[in-house]
Amino acid sequence: MKIAGVDNPVRVDWFYDQGFRLDAKPYLSGSLAARKRIESLPGTVTLGSVTAGHGGGIFKGPMFRRVYLTDPAHSVPFLGSKDMMAADLTNLPRLRKSDAVSRNLAYLRLKPGMTLISRSGFYAGRRSYVRPDMGDVWASDDVLRVEPSPERIRSGYLYAFLVSRFGEALVRGTVYGSAVKHIEPHHLTGLPVPRFADALEERVHQLVEESARLRAAFQSGLERATEDLFRSVGLPELVNYRWHQESPDLGFEVADFGVQSIRALNFAPRARRIVGKLSSVEHRTLGEICEGGLLSRGVRFKRVDSEAEFGAKLVGQRQAFWIRPEGRMLASGSLPAEVFADDETIMVASQGTLGEQEVFCRAFLATGSWLGNAYSEHFLRIKSGDEGVSGAYLFAFLRSEIAFRVFRSMSAGGKQQDIHEGLRRKVPVPLASPADRERIAETVRQAYRDRDQADLLEDEALVLLTAAVEGAES
Known part of the structure; x- marks a missing residue:
């Protein structure tokens, strides 16, 4: 059983922030506490202000009839919410290419540097980074895409924050539903993202990018x-x-x-x-x-x-x-x-x-x-x-x-x-x-x-980001 901490009790303004949700999860999971903690840091921006692209840069795909094929000449790899966590993408199901490249679905093609967030079911809230070898992969409507604006934020830094324990609490706090969990794009738009010196953000970005390159090399x-x-x-x-x-x-x-x-x-x-x-x-x-x-x-x-x-x-x-x-x-x-x-x-x-x-x-x-x-x-x-x-x-x-x-x-x-x-x-x-x-x-x-080296580099990026957040609070 979880109860609110005496040193950080649930406050009435949190109910306003959550649209008067009366279930206990967002208040006792640490999500609201993490949000207030990040918002108090100098230079914090919202996630929606540093993304760009389709739907403002935070979007999902439509539901559609899926036709699967096996011939690579007539199909494209198709990523679901479970597959986005896989280390080896060799055996992904393949969607009919004529459907994938159509006007209705062409924007579902992944771009290296995106952060993917599973948006429904058992895996809701999990995150992964689009590697450089995933540019020919399409993703399903069960996967949210977060496309960073290159002019506003480095993609690797944004991913590192979203996958950190702070991002974990924030993203999980947006999950709603009882039997089937869900996240919608508009739930993520207002999430706070801390900003630090360009040198630090660039270093974190380069570590994440090198990690992604090594994961592609692994496969x-x-x-x-x-x-x-x-x-x-x-x-x-x-x-x-x-x-x-x-x-x-x-x-x-x-x-x-x-x-x-x-x-x-x-x-x-x-x-x-x-x-x-x-x-x-x-x-x-x-x-x-x-x-x-x-x-x-x-x-x-x-x-x-x-x-x-x-x-x-x-x-x-x-x-x-x-x-x-x-x-x-x-x-x-x-x-x-x-x-x-x-x-x-x-x-x-x-x-x-x-x-x-x-x-x-x-x-x-x-x-x-x-x-x-x-x-x-x-x-x-x-x-x-x-x-x-x-x-x-x-x-x-x-x-x-x-x-x-x-x-x-x-x-x-x-x-x-x-x-x-x-x-x-x-x-x-x-x-x-x-x-x-x-x-x-x-x-x-x-x-x-x-x-193994990719894991170490990603861990190093998370250590740098965590130290920056905790250092800014003190």
């Missing part, structure tokens, strides 16, 4: 590594493989199903053709590579909540693919060793449903700063036991659309699917030459170093 590095792998093993046709452009799996017969499964999905012709191609080049099965390593689901364990300084962040399937995952802090002393990952362990989301945009069977690499996280039992842990096949090289394959479709074809279960324990051991992993393997692995490692 492009992973894409290069996967493409390099398939070209190096002599399977270039798998680089831009289009699952949905293959003949559908209808009316097929299977004679060699054995005793492990009689489920039709496990013998889908499209997946079997992929497996045939992978087996046609030098390869080893995933089970062979993981002998002496790890190929198993995580363990179940008791959750004991903890303060951040005494615990580890628990990362689940939903947030494992975010830029900066949020999660419960659990007491480190209560956690079994198995919930942590060794360097270059591949984590595959191994429970879920078969929706095209679900993370079930998607993979990420545990390395660098992410080794301090604890991971739920819902991940399949894959660790190479073969010195000649590094975890980074193996990940370049397992993150691909090819591996994703093969794993999906090995689904088992009812509502919640899992990856068949016996079938997953048989996945053929194509092997490039040792020199190629090392080059591909190094590309992956550099991508994850870029990601």
Whole structure:
């Protein structure tokens, strides 16, 4: 239960500011206190006064009938409120291009330097920065765009404020609704934005911009590594493989199903053709590579909540693919060793449903700063036991659309699917030459170093901004 602080009670003029809202959230969440705190700083301006563009620079899109395609020649990447938090945008759904470039929707194309704010549902109030590689992406009506005016404010500085703890309180305070949360553009127009010396704002902006560049480099590095792998093993046709452009799996017969499964999905012709191609080049099965390593689901364990300084962040399937995952802090002393990952362990989301945009069977690499996280039992842990096949090289394959479709074809279960324990051991992993393997692995490692550096730069920007705000108050 939250109550107002004695040193900062709820005041009658706050009700006027909030249009006489009588629910407790905006008054006890810290939003009003943060707003008054920022407004008291010298030089503070409103958000609406430093934006420009469509709708004054703070806008959402219209609701419209969405037609999704898979051919990149006739579609554009389409970002939703959940996708805007993703670190790797490779697998975004694709909107029909003729609709996207029409007069009604053309303005929904993102511009690097925008700040995105999710405006509805479970994710309402979360923020992200439009990276330099996102200029060909469109965003849905569930995403608010904040477009800074270059003449009035630096885009990186504005984002740093909105993503800081002060901006967090202000943006979250505008959320309204009970069952379905919402934010509207006009709720953000009057938010206060502190201003400081040009040198400080420029420094914060440059840190955010370099962080965004490194995040773009992270994604492009992973894409290069996967493409390099398939070209190096002599399977270039798998680089831009289009699952949905293959003949559908209808009316097929299977004679060699054995005793492990009689489920039709496990013998889908499209997946079997992929497996045939992978087996046609030098390869080893995933089970062979993981002998002496790890190929198993995580363990179940008791959750004991903890303060951040005494615990580890628990990362689940939903947030494992975010830029900066949020999660419960659990007491480190209560956690079994198995919930942590060794360097270059591949984590595959191994429970879920078969929706095209679900993370079930998607993979990420545990390395660098992410080794301090604890991971739920819902991940399949894959660790190479073969010195000649590094975890980074193996990940370049397992993150691909090819591996994703093969794993999906090995689904088992009812509502919640899992990856068949016996079938997953048989996945053929194509092997490039040792020199190629090392080059591909190094590309992956550099991508994850870029990601860690991007986090550090963004953190540095937030430290500078927070110190400036707190220093101005004293």
